Amino acid sequence: MKPKNARILVVDDEKSLALLLSRILQQAGYEVQTANGGEDALEKVQGFGPNLVITDLRMPDMSGLDLLRRVRSRNPETDFILLTAYASVENAVQAMKEGAIDYLIKPLQDPEELRMTVARALERQTLVAANSLWRDQLAEGLPPTDVLFSGMEKVRREIEQVANTDATILLQGESGTGKSLIAKAVHHLSGKKGPFVDLNCAAIPETLIESELFGHERGAFTGAVKSKQGRFELAQEGTIFLDEIGEMPPPVQAKLLRILQERAFERVGGTTTLTTSARIIAATNQDLMTRIREKNFREDLYYRLSVFPIDLPPLRERPGALVGLSEYLVHSIASKIGKRILGISEASIKEMEAYHWPGNVRELHNVLERAIILSQDQVLTIPPLRGVDETPSPPALPKTLRSLEELEKEAIADTLKETKGHRRRASEILGISLRTLQYKLKQYGLVKL
Numbered sequence: 001m002k003p004k005n006a007r008i009l010v011v012d013d014e015k016s017l018a019l020l021l022s023r024i025l026q027q028a029g030y031e032v033q034t035a036n037g038g039e040d041a042l043e044k045v046q047g048f049g050p051n052l053v054i055t056d057l058r059m060p061d062m063s064g065l066d067l068l069r070r071v072r073s074r075n076p077e078t079d080f081i082l083l084t085a086y087a088s089v090e091n092a093v094q095a096m097k098e099g100a101i102d103y104l105i106k107p108l109q110d111p112e113e114l115r116m117t118v119a120r121a122l123e124r125q126t127l128v129a130a131n132s133l134w135r136d137q138l139a140e141g142l143p144p145t146d147v148l149f150s151g152m153e154k155v156r157r158e159i160e161q162v163a164n165t166d167a168t169i170l171l172q173g174e175s176g177t178g179k180s181l182i183a184k185a186v187h188h189l190s191g192k193k194g195p196f197v198d199l200n201c202a203a204i205p206e207t208l209i210e211s212e213l214f215g216h217e218r219g220a221f222t223g224a225v226k227s228k229q230g231r232f233e234l235a236q237e238g239t240i241f242l243d244e245i246g247e248m249p250p251p252v253q254a255k256l257l258r259i260l261q262e263r264a265f266e267r268v269g270g271t272t273t274l275t276t277s278a279r280i281i282a283a284t285n286q287d288l289m290t291r292i293r294e295k296n297f298r299e300d301l302y303y304r305l306s307v308f309p310i311d312l313p314p315l316r317e318r319p320g321a322l323v324g325l326s327e328y329l330v331h332s333i334a335s336k337i338g339k340r341i342l343g344i345s346e347a348s349i350k351e352m353e354a355y356h357w358p359g360n361v362r363e364l365h366n367v368l369e370r371a372i373i374l375s376q377d378q379v380l381t382i383p384p385l386r387g388v389d390e391t392p393s394p395p396a397l398p399k400t401l402r403s404l405e406e407l408e409k410e411a412i413a414d415t416l417k418e419t420k421g422h423r424r425r426a427s428e429i430l431g432i433s434l435r436t437l438q439y440k441l442k443q444y445g446l447v448k449l
Helices: 015-027 038-048 064-074 086-097 111-140 153-162 179-190 206-214 250-262 288-293 299-305 321-337 346-354 360-374 404-418 423-430 434-443
Strands: 007-011 031-035 052-056 079-085 102-106 169-172 196-200 239-243 264-266 273-275 279-284 308-311
Touching (some): 052 064, 052 111, 064 086, 079 086, 086 102, 102 111, 179 196, 179 239, 179 279, 206 250, 250 264, 288 299, 321 346, 321 360, 404 423, 423 434
Parallel strands (some): 169 279, 169 308, 239 279
16 A cells, blocks of 8 residues: 555554654654543544554553554554553563454654554555555466467557556457456566456446446445445455446546546545556456447547557457367366366367357357266267347237337337437436447447438
8 A cells, every 4th residue: 555545543642752753654654643541532433434553552542452452443444553652561462362454562762663664564555555456367267378379369469568657548349259368468478566457337337437437435325335446445456357348437537537537536535645657457248439439438538548459359259279279168167077088079170160250259158167067978969059139039010910029129229310320318318228229239239320
């Protein structure tokens, strides 16, 4: 955690010592407040929301250990460092068993000892908070480079050129082309010390996405019972991956633009300006220029994001990649399931090569996983492949009758014609959300309207 992003509360009934420690920490760049005892500290914790409390172990109104217990019962993320005289070290050790992360002997001999202890505590706090987000991703790992970039030599060259810079990257490509894996590869090649933190902008409700990105203070909204770090704080010194960026709500787009310009933001409900050193990678399967024309995406944000755009080709345009990808996926999936699969039948390979894979690598993975689960042989046979657009048509209805889908398609087409292609206005007239309308346009092949 960077100094400008950390708040520290110093608690000691000796005002002179509290002020001395406060001055040392403020000079190191931290935001610091002091309290003259346990009761005073409890009041300030609620309003100040410190990341770290440095407290004397022995105080007249309340011991530092009691203060730790009461604060952590409400704010378990708040860390404690104990101040104690040499003769009371055993009590400090007992406090560490109950959740304190370190202690300092007073009188303090060297200001550097205080700075180093605080820096270690805050670094630990950031790593613990980020761990839940990136532990599973690290466990997944990345496929071998020759598999990941098979049929994408241009993409590989571009990534090798940009990885060790801090340039913002925009990954563009159809669903299932591996944008998240490519983002992880960029992070891996960059040598960043911090974690890889991701957020799917389409999977988070509009009311919560701002809090997920920037964090929030206690009481910022109903249900905010404690302060929370956002993804940009957790990604310090690392990479933040914003998937499906085209679905980000316009109000949040403005705040993201500020981060790209100034590297600064505030938590929801907060007034303290925080900074981020995270490298930003965004991804989309949409045509952002169309989103801009529809007034759903900021043009200035687009140009800030696409400092280094990378287009990922669909699987059908990656010559020679299918067999290698399939062999790797079969080995990986079979190992997890616990089956022994020696390969894929030649007939299945020919059928797979003839198929157009609208779902790309994600669809390939799902097809192979299902086949492996069902397989009774060591040579894998793939069930007949059929895309969504190849589903058999329902029986024709008499000319006097029309299906509900036909009526819906006609209503959407007519409404868009009347609104001259204005999708938001059309969605309001039809009584459906803009996202539902966009889904229907794809479903009925009306995306060009």
